[in-house]
Amino acid sequence: MDEHLDMQTGIKDAIPTMLGYIGIGLAFGIVSKAAGLDPFTVFLLSTFVYAGSAQFIIVGLLSSLSPTLSIVLATxxxxxxxxxxxxxxxPYFKQDSMVKNILIGTLLTDETFSLGMNKVNYSNDQLTFGWYNTANILSYLSWITFSVLGAVVGEYIGDPNAFGLDFAMVGMFIGLLYLRFISDNKTPRSLQLLVISFTFLLVYVGLIFIPSNLLILVVTLLGCTFGVVIKHAFF
Amino acid sequence: MPSSEYLIYTIVGASIVTWLLRVLPFIFLKKLTLPQSVAEFLSFVPLVIMAAFWFSSLFTQEVGSLPTVNWENVLASTPTVVSAVLSKNLLVIVITGVISLALIRFLT
Known part of the structure:
Protein backbone atom coordinates (compact mmCIF):
# COMPACT_ATOMS: atom_id res chain seq x y z
CA MET A 1 0.00 0.00 0.00
CA ASP A 2 1.29 3.49 -0.80
CA GLU A 3 0.28 7.15 -0.43
CA HIS A 4 -1.42 7.49 -3.85
CA LEU A 5 -5.16 8.19 -3.81
CA ASP A 6 -6.06 8.19 -7.53
CA MET A 7 -8.52 5.84 -9.19
CA GLN A 8 -5.82 3.63 -10.71
CA THR A 9 -4.36 2.98 -7.27
CA GLY A 10 -7.92 2.26 -6.13
CA ILE A 11 -8.08 -0.57 -8.66
CA LYS A 12 -4.80 -2.02 -7.44
CA ASP A 13 -5.72 -1.70 -3.77
CA ALA A 14 -9.11 -3.38 -4.33
CA ILE A 15 -7.66 -6.63 -5.74
CA PRO A 16 -7.28 -8.43 -2.37
CA THR A 17 -10.88 -7.59 -1.44
CA MET A 18 -12.15 -8.75 -4.83
CA LEU A 19 -10.28 -12.04 -4.37
CA GLY A 20 -11.73 -12.39 -0.91
CA TYR A 21 -15.25 -11.95 -2.25
CA ILE A 22 -14.77 -14.76 -4.79
CA GLY A 23 -14.73 -17.42 -2.09
CA ILE A 24 -17.50 -16.04 0.10
CA GLY A 25 -19.59 -14.96 -2.90
CA LEU A 26 -19.49 -18.44 -4.45
CA ALA A 27 -20.24 -19.98 -1.07
CA PHE A 28 -23.22 -17.66 -0.58
CA GLY A 29 -24.61 -18.49 -4.02
CA ILE A 30 -24.24 -22.21 -3.45
CA VAL A 31 -25.85 -22.08 0.00
CA SER A 32 -28.75 -20.00 -1.33
CA LYS A 33 -29.35 -22.37 -4.21
CA ALA A 34 -29.34 -25.29 -1.79
CA ALA A 35 -31.88 -23.40 0.36
CA GLY A 36 -34.22 -23.19 -2.62
CA LEU A 37 -33.59 -19.63 -3.85
CA ASP A 38 -33.16 -18.89 -7.56
CA PRO A 39 -30.18 -16.95 -8.99
CA PHE A 40 -32.34 -13.83 -9.46
CA THR A 41 -33.17 -13.69 -5.74
CA VAL A 42 -29.47 -14.11 -4.99
CA PHE A 43 -28.79 -11.21 -7.36
CA LEU A 44 -31.34 -9.03 -5.55
CA LEU A 45 -29.92 -9.88 -2.12
CA SER A 46 -26.32 -9.23 -3.14
CA THR A 47 -27.18 -6.04 -5.00
CA PHE A 48 -29.48 -4.43 -2.45
CA VAL A 49 -28.48 -5.85 0.93
CA TYR A 50 -24.76 -6.27 0.11
CA ALA A 51 -23.67 -7.56 3.51
CA GLY A 52 -22.15 -11.04 3.60
CA SER A 53 -22.94 -12.27 7.07
CA ALA A 54 -26.44 -10.75 7.09
CA GLN A 55 -27.22 -12.34 3.72
CA PHE A 56 -26.37 -15.81 5.05
CA ILE A 57 -28.72 -15.21 7.98
CA ILE A 58 -31.49 -13.89 5.72
CA VAL A 59 -31.27 -16.99 3.51
CA GLY A 60 -31.42 -19.23 6.56
CA LEU A 61 -34.49 -17.43 7.87
CA LEU A 62 -36.16 -17.31 4.44
CA SER A 63 -35.79 -21.05 4.04
CA SER A 64 -37.54 -21.58 7.37
CA LEU A 65 -40.22 -19.08 6.23
CA SER A 66 -39.64 -16.73 9.20
CA PRO A 67 -41.89 -13.64 9.25
CA THR A 68 -40.59 -10.68 7.24
CA LEU A 69 -40.47 -8.46 10.33
CA SER A 70 -38.23 -10.82 12.27
CA ILE A 71 -35.87 -11.17 9.31
CA VAL A 72 -35.62 -7.38 9.00
CA LEU A 73 -34.97 -7.06 12.75
CA ALA A 74 -32.26 -9.73 12.62
CA THR A 75 -30.66 -7.85 9.72
CA PRO A 91 -15.28 12.49 8.83
CA TYR A 92 -12.80 11.88 5.97
CA PHE A 93 -15.41 13.01 3.43
CA LYS A 94 -16.78 16.06 5.22
CA GLN A 95 -15.59 18.35 2.40
CA ASP A 96 -17.15 16.24 -0.37
CA SER A 97 -20.70 16.67 -1.64
CA MET A 98 -23.66 14.92 -0.03
CA VAL A 99 -24.08 12.66 -3.08
CA LYS A 100 -20.48 11.49 -2.81
CA ASN A 101 -20.90 10.92 0.92
CA ILE A 102 -24.00 8.81 0.32
CA LEU A 103 -22.21 6.81 -2.39
CA ILE A 104 -19.26 6.01 -0.13
CA GLY A 105 -21.61 5.04 2.69
CA THR A 106 -23.81 2.87 0.46
CA LEU A 107 -20.92 0.61 -0.56
CA LEU A 108 -19.07 0.41 2.75
CA THR A 109 -18.34 -3.11 4.02
CA ASP A 110 -16.16 -4.61 6.76
CA GLU A 111 -13.51 -5.27 4.13
CA THR A 112 -13.48 -1.93 2.30
CA PHE A 113 -13.66 -0.22 5.70
CA SER A 114 -10.53 -2.05 6.83
CA LEU A 115 -8.86 -1.22 3.52
CA GLY A 116 -9.63 2.50 3.86
CA MET A 117 -8.56 2.65 7.48
CA ASN A 118 -5.19 1.17 6.48
CA LYS A 119 -4.81 3.53 3.58
CA VAL A 120 -4.96 6.58 5.87
CA ASN A 121 -1.80 5.41 7.62
CA TYR A 122 0.06 5.74 4.31
CA SER A 123 -1.72 8.76 2.86
CA ASN A 124 -1.13 11.28 5.64
CA ASP A 125 -4.60 10.66 7.08
CA GLN A 126 -6.44 11.49 3.86
CA LEU A 127 -8.91 9.67 1.63
CA THR A 128 -10.27 10.72 -1.75
CA PHE A 129 -13.65 9.96 -3.27
CA GLY A 130 -11.99 8.69 -6.48
CA TRP A 131 -9.81 6.15 -4.70
CA TYR A 132 -12.45 4.90 -2.23
CA ASN A 133 -15.32 4.79 -4.69
CA THR A 134 -13.22 2.82 -7.19
CA ALA A 135 -12.24 0.26 -4.57
CA ASN A 136 -15.85 0.09 -3.34
CA ILE A 137 -17.39 -0.42 -6.79
CA LEU A 138 -14.93 -3.13 -7.79
CA SER A 139 -15.53 -4.99 -4.52
CA TYR A 140 -19.29 -4.62 -5.01
CA LEU A 141 -19.15 -5.98 -8.57
CA SER A 142 -16.99 -8.89 -7.44
CA TRP A 143 -19.51 -9.75 -4.70
CA ILE A 144 -22.53 -9.62 -7.04
CA THR A 145 -20.77 -11.53 -9.83
CA PHE A 146 -19.51 -14.39 -7.73
CA SER A 147 -22.57 -14.82 -5.55
CA VAL A 148 -24.79 -15.07 -8.64
CA LEU A 149 -22.23 -17.36 -10.30
CA GLY A 150 -22.33 -19.57 -7.21
CA ALA A 151 -26.11 -19.83 -7.50
CA VAL A 152 -25.98 -20.58 -11.24
CA VAL A 153 -23.09 -23.03 -11.51
CA GLY A 154 -22.58 -23.92 -7.86
CA GLU A 155 -23.57 -27.53 -8.26
CA TYR A 156 -20.99 -28.12 -11.00
CA ILE A 157 -17.92 -26.63 -9.36
CA GLY A 158 -18.26 -28.59 -6.15
CA ASP A 159 -16.74 -27.25 -2.96
CA PRO A 160 -14.93 -23.90 -3.55
CA ASN A 161 -13.35 -24.28 -0.14
CA ALA A 162 -11.22 -27.17 -1.42
CA PHE A 163 -8.99 -24.49 -2.97
CA GLY A 164 -8.65 -22.65 0.31
CA LEU A 165 -10.57 -19.66 -1.05
CA ASP A 166 -12.54 -19.32 2.17
CA PHE A 167 -9.29 -18.25 3.81
CA ALA A 168 -8.86 -15.23 1.51
CA MET A 169 -10.97 -13.07 3.79
CA VAL A 170 -9.17 -14.20 6.94
CA GLY A 171 -5.85 -13.64 5.16
CA MET A 172 -6.96 -10.14 4.28
CA PHE A 173 -7.82 -9.31 7.89
CA ILE A 174 -4.49 -10.76 9.07
CA GLY A 175 -2.63 -8.66 6.49
CA LEU A 176 -4.55 -5.47 7.22
CA LEU A 177 -4.19 -5.97 10.97
CA TYR A 178 -0.42 -6.37 10.65
CA LEU A 179 -0.05 -3.46 8.23
CA ARG A 180 -2.05 -1.24 10.54
CA PHE A 181 -0.02 -2.37 13.52
CA ILE A 182 3.28 -1.35 11.91
CA SER A 183 2.04 1.86 10.28
CA ASP A 184 -0.28 3.46 12.86
CA ASN A 185 1.84 6.21 14.40
CA LYS A 186 -0.95 7.63 16.54
CA THR A 187 -1.40 4.62 18.82
CA PRO A 188 1.59 3.25 20.79
CA ARG A 189 2.38 -0.35 19.82
CA SER A 190 2.14 -1.55 23.42
CA LEU A 191 -1.40 -0.14 23.58
CA GLN A 192 -2.28 -1.81 20.27
CA LEU A 193 -0.93 -5.14 21.56
CA LEU A 194 -2.95 -4.81 24.76
CA VAL A 195 -6.14 -4.10 22.80
CA ILE A 196 -5.46 -6.99 20.39
CA SER A 197 -4.84 -9.38 23.31
CA PHE A 198 -8.00 -8.25 25.06
CA THR A 199 -9.92 -8.74 21.81
CA PHE A 200 -8.66 -12.32 21.68
CA LEU A 201 -9.95 -12.91 25.20
CA LEU A 202 -13.31 -11.30 24.35
CA VAL A 203 -13.70 -13.48 21.24
CA TYR A 204 -12.87 -16.66 23.15
CA VAL A 205 -15.21 -15.94 26.04
CA GLY A 206 -17.85 -14.48 23.73
CA LEU A 207 -17.95 -17.62 21.60
CA ILE A 208 -19.23 -19.54 24.63
CA PHE A 209 -22.54 -17.71 24.84
CA ILE A 210 -22.89 -14.98 22.18
CA PRO A 211 -24.34 -16.15 18.84
CA SER A 212 -21.64 -15.75 16.20
CA ASN A 213 -23.80 -13.25 14.27
CA LEU A 214 -23.61 -10.75 17.10
CA LEU A 215 -20.15 -11.62 18.37
CA ILE A 216 -18.27 -9.11 16.19
CA LEU A 217 -20.55 -6.24 17.27
CA VAL A 218 -20.32 -7.03 21.00
CA VAL A 219 -16.56 -7.59 20.84
CA THR A 220 -16.03 -4.33 18.94
CA LEU A 221 -18.01 -2.29 21.47
CA LEU A 222 -16.22 -3.86 24.46
CA GLY A 223 -12.78 -3.85 22.82
CA CYS A 224 -12.98 -0.14 21.94
CA THR A 225 -14.17 0.70 25.46
CA PHE A 226 -11.20 -1.22 26.85
CA GLY A 227 -8.88 0.71 24.50
CA VAL A 228 -10.19 4.09 25.67
CA VAL A 229 -10.00 3.16 29.36
CA ILE A 230 -6.45 1.76 29.13
CA LYS A 231 -5.29 4.72 27.05
CA HIS A 232 -6.48 7.18 29.69
CA ALA A 233 -5.18 5.13 32.60
CA PHE A 234 -1.68 4.30 31.36
CA PHE A 235 -0.77 6.27 28.20
CA MET B 1 -39.45 -21.88 -3.08
CA PRO B 2 -41.04 -19.17 -0.91
CA SER B 3 -43.67 -16.90 -2.54
CA SER B 4 -42.22 -14.00 -4.51
CA GLU B 5 -44.27 -11.43 -2.61
CA TYR B 6 -42.77 -12.60 0.68
CA LEU B 7 -39.27 -12.59 -0.84
CA ILE B 8 -39.61 -9.08 -2.24
CA TYR B 9 -40.98 -7.55 0.98
CA THR B 10 -38.23 -9.18 3.00
CA ILE B 11 -35.46 -8.11 0.64
CA VAL B 12 -36.79 -4.54 0.49
CA GLY B 13 -37.02 -4.33 4.30
CA ALA B 14 -33.56 -5.80 4.87
CA SER B 15 -32.07 -3.53 2.20
CA ILE B 16 -33.55 -0.36 3.68
CA VAL B 17 -32.37 -0.98 7.25
CA THR B 18 -28.88 -1.93 6.02
CA TRP B 19 -28.66 1.11 3.77
CA LEU B 20 -29.78 3.47 6.55
CA LEU B 21 -27.13 2.07 8.92
CA ARG B 22 -24.49 2.72 6.29
CA VAL B 23 -25.61 6.13 5.10
CA LEU B 24 -27.08 7.98 8.12
CA PRO B 25 -23.68 8.67 9.75
CA PHE B 26 -22.46 10.17 6.47
CA ILE B 27 -25.49 12.45 6.28
CA PHE B 28 -25.28 13.63 9.90
CA LEU B 29 -21.52 13.98 10.09
CA LYS B 30 -21.51 16.16 7.01
CA LYS B 31 -22.92 18.91 9.22
CA LEU B 32 -21.92 17.81 12.71
CA THR B 33 -18.57 16.92 14.20
CA LEU B 34 -18.21 13.98 16.56
CA PRO B 35 -17.35 14.78 20.18
CA GLN B 36 -13.72 14.04 20.99
CA SER B 37 -14.67 11.14 23.28
CA VAL B 38 -16.68 9.40 20.53
CA ALA B 39 -13.91 9.97 17.98
CA GLU B 40 -11.42 8.42 20.40
CA PHE B 41 -13.69 5.40 20.90
CA LEU B 42 -14.07 4.97 17.14
CA SER B 43 -10.31 5.20 16.59
CA PHE B 44 -10.07 1.69 18.06
CA VAL B 45 -12.72 0.19 15.76
CA PRO B 46 -10.39 -0.84 12.88
CA LEU B 47 -7.91 -2.59 15.16
CA VAL B 48 -10.55 -4.40 17.21
CA ILE B 49 -12.79 -5.42 14.32
CA MET B 50 -9.95 -6.82 12.19
CA ALA B 51 -8.55 -8.76 15.16
CA ALA B 52 -12.06 -10.01 16.01
CA PHE B 53 -12.65 -11.36 12.51
CA TRP B 54 -9.31 -13.17 12.53
CA PHE B 55 -9.60 -14.60 16.06
CA SER B 56 -13.17 -15.79 15.57
CA SER B 57 -11.99 -17.78 12.52
CA LEU B 58 -9.56 -19.69 14.76
CA PHE B 59 -12.36 -21.37 16.70
CA THR B 60 -15.52 -23.31 16.01
CA GLN B 61 -18.46 -22.22 18.09
CA GLU B 62 -20.59 -24.56 20.16
CA VAL B 63 -22.89 -22.26 22.10
CA GLY B 64 -23.00 -23.25 25.76
CA SER B 65 -19.57 -24.89 25.85
CA LEU B 66 -15.96 -23.88 25.27
CA PRO B 67 -15.08 -23.11 21.65
CA THR B 68 -12.99 -25.76 19.90
CA VAL B 69 -9.82 -24.84 18.03
CA ASN B 70 -10.12 -24.72 14.23
CA TRP B 71 -6.70 -26.24 13.53
CA GLU B 72 -6.92 -25.76 9.76
CA ASN B 73 -7.23 -21.99 10.17
CA VAL B 74 -4.67 -21.83 12.98
CA LEU B 75 -2.13 -23.69 10.82
CA ALA B 76 -2.88 -21.58 7.74
CA SER B 77 -2.57 -18.39 9.80
CA THR B 78 1.08 -19.11 10.65
CA PRO B 79 2.60 -18.78 7.13
CA THR B 80 0.15 -15.94 6.49
CA VAL B 81 1.51 -13.94 9.42
CA VAL B 82 5.09 -14.74 8.35
CA SER B 83 4.33 -13.53 4.81
CA ALA B 84 2.83 -10.34 6.27
CA VAL B 85 6.03 -9.60 8.20
CA LEU B 86 8.25 -10.41 5.22
CA SER B 87 6.30 -8.91 2.32
CA LYS B 88 4.12 -6.15 3.83
CA ASN B 89 2.06 -6.66 0.64
CA LEU B 90 -1.64 -7.40 1.06
CA LEU B 91 -2.02 -9.41 -2.13
CA VAL B 92 0.99 -11.61 -1.29
CA ILE B 93 -0.44 -12.14 2.20
CA VAL B 94 -3.90 -13.16 0.92
CA ILE B 95 -2.48 -15.54 -1.70
CA THR B 96 -0.11 -17.11 0.86
CA GLY B 97 -3.11 -17.72 3.12
CA VAL B 98 -5.21 -19.32 0.39
CA ILE B 99 -2.38 -21.60 -0.80
CA SER B 100 -1.56 -22.56 2.80
CA LEU B 101 -5.13 -23.64 3.56
CA ALA B 102 -5.45 -25.44 0.22
CA LEU B 103 -2.22 -27.38 0.96
CA ILE B 104 -3.36 -28.21 4.49
CA ARG B 105 -6.67 -29.56 3.15
CA PHE B 106 -4.87 -31.45 0.38
CA LEU B 107 -2.40 -33.09 2.76
CA THR B 108 -4.84 -34.03 5.53
Missing part, protein backbone atom coordinates in the same frame (compact mmCIF):
# COMPACT_ATOMS: atom_id res chain seq x y z
CA UNK A 76 -30.79 -4.59 11.69
CA UNK A 77 -29.13 -6.20 14.67
CA UNK A 78 -26.38 -7.98 12.74
CA UNK A 79 -25.63 -4.98 10.55
CA UNK A 80 -25.68 -2.37 13.30
CA UNK A 81 -21.89 -2.57 13.40
CA UNK A 82 -22.02 -0.80 10.01
CA UNK A 83 -23.11 2.28 11.94
CA UNK A 84 -19.76 2.24 13.76
CA UNK A 85 -17.84 1.76 10.50
CA UNK A 86 -19.66 4.62 8.76
CA UNK A 87 -19.16 6.93 11.74
CA UNK A 88 -15.44 6.24 11.57
CA UNK A 89 -15.12 6.83 7.81
CA UNK A 90 -17.55 9.76 7.37
Missing amino acids: LLVNSRLLLLSMTVA
